[in-house]
Amino acid sequence: MDFFTVEDLTAGYGKKEIIDHLSFSVDSGCLAGVLGANGSGKTTLLKAICGILPHTGSCILEGTTLEKLNPRQLSQRCSYIPQRSGISIDISVLDVVLMGFNPWLGLLERPTASMEQKGRKALALAGLEGKEQQNYQTLSEGQKQLCIFARALCCEGHLLLLDEPESALDFRFRYQMLERLRRWLSEDARAAIVTLHDPSLALNYCHRLLLLSEGKILGTLSPGTDSLPRMEELLEQIYGQISLARLPARSGREHLVMLREEA
Amino acid sequence: MGRRTGAAKVMCVLGALAMAVLFAASLFVGKYPLSLRELAAGNELQLRVFWTLRASRTCVGAVGGFALGAAGFVYQTVFRNPLASPDIIGVSSGASAGAAAGILFFSGAAAVTASSFTGALLAVVIVLALSALDKSGSKNTIVLAGIAVHSLAQTVLMCLKLTADPERQLASIEYWIMGSLNGISGYSTGGNLLLCALCLAVLFPLHRQIILLSGEEGEARMLGVSVGKLRLFVLLTATLTVSAVISLTGLISFIGLLAPHGARLLTKDNRQATMLLSGLAGGSLLMAADILARSAASTELPVSIFTSLLGAPFLILLIRRQTKKH
Numbered sequence: 001m002d003f004f005t006v007e008d009l010t011a012g013y014g015k016k017e018i019i020d021h022l023s024f025s026v027d028s029g030c031l032a033g034v035l036g037a038n039g040s041g042k043t044t045l046l047k048a049i050c051g052i053l054p055h056t057g058s059c060i061l062e063g064t065t066l067e068k069l070n071p072r073q074l075s076q077r078c079s080y081i082p083q084r085s086g087i088s089i090d091i092s093v094l095d096v097v098l099m100g101f102n103p104w105l106g107l108l109e110r111p112t113a114s115m116e117q118k119g120r121k122a123l124a125l126a127g128l129e130g131k132e133q134q135n136y137q138t139l140s141e142g143q144k145q146l147c148i149f150a151r152a153l154c155c156e157g158h159l160l161l162l163d164e165p166e167s168a169l170d171f172r173f174r175y176q177m178l179e180r181l182r183r184w185l186s187e188d189a190r191a192a193i194v195t196l197h198d199p200s201l202a203l204n205y206c207h208r209l210l211l212l213s214e215g216k217i218l219g220t221l222s223p224g225t226d227s228l229p230r231m232e233e234l235l236e237q238i239y240g241q242i243s244l245a246r247l248p249a250r251s252g253r254e255h256l257v258m259l260r261e262e263a
Numbered sequence: 264m265g266r267r268t269g270a271a272k273v274m275c276v277l278g279a280l281a282m283a284v285l286f287a288a289s290l291f292v293g294k295y296p297l298s299l300r301e302l303a304a305g306n307e308l309q310l311r312v313f314w315t316l317r318a319s320r321t322c323v324g325a326v327g328g329f330a331l332g333a334a335g336f337v338y339q340t341v342f343r344n345p346l347a348s349p350d351i352i353g354v355s356s357g358a359s360a361g362a363a364a365g366i367l368f369f370s371g372a373a374a375v376t377a378s379s380f381t382g383a384l385l386a387v388v389i390v391l392a393l394s395a396l397d398k399s400g401s402k403n404t405i406v407l408a409g410i411a412v413h414s415l416a417q418t419v420l421m422c423l424k425l426t427a428d429p430e431r432q433l434a435s436i437e438y439w440i441m442g443s444l445n446g447i448s449g450y451s452t453g454g455n456l457l458l459c460a461l462c463l464a465v466l467f468p469l470h471r472q473i474i475l476l477s478g479e480e481g482e483a484r485m486l487g488v489s490v491g492k493l494r495l496f497v498l499l500t501a502t503l504t505v506s507a508v509i510s511l512t513g514l515i516s517f518i519g520l521l522a523p524h525g526a527r528l529l530t531k532d533n534r535q536a537t538m539l540l541s542g543l544a545g546g547s548l549l550m551a552a553d554i555l556a557r558s559a560a561s562t563e564l565p566v567s568i569f570t571s572l573l574g575a576p577f578l579i580l581l582i583r584r585q586t587k588k589h
Contacts, residue, residue: 047481050481050484050485051484052480052481052484052485070489071484071485071487071488071489071490072487072489074485074487075484075485075486075487076487078485079485080481080482080485082479082481082482085478085479085482086343086478086479086482087477087478087482088343088477089340089343089474089477089533090527090531090532090533091474091532091533092532095474095532095534099474099475099486100486102471102475102486102487102488103486103487105471107469107472108468108469110471135531135532155486
């Protein structure tokens with residue numbers, strides 16, 4: 001049985017369908033990337049999976065149909081990081097991270113000391129050590145993304161959905177975040193689906209890639225095993241004329257690089 | 264939780280002290296000054312004034328102001344709008360129309376209180392029923408429904424004013440709308456204050472959930488919050504609190520808006536201590552305004568004049584202090 005399966009998923013805004021009868025599955029430990037042009041349905045796909053958008057079809061995580069769960073049960077299994085968090089009030093960074101424990105707390109319960117400790121650890125893991133008492137509103141956009149990433153880690157769900165989590169991060173933190181995400185996935189039976197704008201990042205860190213175009217799946221890639229010509233052929237349908245190359249870093253690890261070819 | 268939480272606690276203690284001092288002053292200041300010695304000596308007239316007028320009036324000032332301040336914190340947080348107040352969902356307008364109907368068709372202060380409370384509740388029920396038509400449960404729908412009910416209640420109020428006797432009833436309606444703690448007696452306040460206390464006892468433990476409601480709806484849902492149900496419950500409880508106060512006092516401007524802002528500017532966060540400080544600031548402001556309303560002139564003045572006069576400079580002072588720091 002697959003760890004996470006999406007079956008015949010259709011969703012949109014009002015009567016306009018953005019994603020159209022999508023089906024795919026993700027294995028345990030897999031970091032699945034979603035690539036596509038603007039408006040291809042990447043964010044809609046994540047919002048539909050986590051039930052924020054009304055949809056038809058079903059999403060099954062470890063044998064449980066997510067559509068049958070109430071918000072509390074759903075958030076215990078599945079965490080979501082939006083492109084931008086809607087937090088607009090003055091609140092400390094640590095308090096934002098502690099929100100991640102809400103699925104495990106009763107209505108009137110407060111986070112325990114051990115949860116606070118875990119929250120501090122998650123902040124340190126996200127690179128925000130020492131900023132626990134800082135006002136969330138005074139963080140840079142990139143730091144806010146890291147803070148929300150730390151909060152999602154605290155939710156302890158088995159499926160993590162990340163919507164362009166790297167969009168406000170600098171070069172160093174982009175790579176660090178995905179490295180930490182891969183490490184987090186390897187610690188337990190977990191999977192993550194991440195939408196990305198940067199194909200190079202996706203090609204080097206995702207185990208599997210879903211290519212979306214106009215709400216449909218163009219194809220899937222496994223960057224670790226697929227041949228360069230096959231990957232080029234599929235990626236060109238989204239990005240136009242491109243070429244891929246494998247370049248070794250000083251460490252010896254090979255990196256996939258995507259270059260745009262002149263038309 | 265650090266230095267800031269400690270500072271917030273100190274401010275809450277100072278706020279409670281301010282409320283205690285104003286509570287004591289409110290018991291003894293007025294047209295008929297009371298003295299502790301005479302009360303202890305068993306002066307019958309003084310005891311009667313104390314128990315029938317001052318005690319209930321002071322309790323309404325303290326609890327009512329506290330409730331308006333704390334409810335203001337809830338409205339502003341849930342709606343993510345610094346200008347949010349009970350008006351945003353038509354409560355004040357409903358209470359005004361209800362009070363006007365009470366003045367026109369019934370007699371006695373208790374009847375006006377009951378009628379005003381019914382008007383406020385009716386407004387809330389209509390707002391919630393209208394917003395339930397939108398299955399997405401968006402808070403914008405609640406605000407739009409509130410604007411519609413506010414307009415409707417204002418129309419009812421205008422019609423009632425047109426039919427009112429200009430000499431007596433119209434003046435009473437206008438006086439009620441201006442807000443006053445005058446004429447509050449122990450017989451008519453008990454139920455309302457109890458309801459206020461119960462609602463506050465529900466709202467304070469829900470503080471963490473109220474903060475979660477301040478985010479985007481989808482984000483809150485993915486943190487395990489049943490957004491629609493919880494928001495409905497929190498707003499209904501906050502509105503009941505406000506209805507219980509303004510049906511006794513008439514419309515009191517500024518406290519629900521100013522107290523939370525003042526508290527946030529002092530603590531720089533939105534923790535439970537800030538919600539408590541909002542209540543303490545509200546209670547202190549209403550009691551101070553009421554003391555001035557009954558002692559500044561030969562006739563009793565509307566309390567809202569003083570809540571605005573005391574509150575606005577305080578808020579400006581805090582904003583100036585904040586901008587200087589930046």
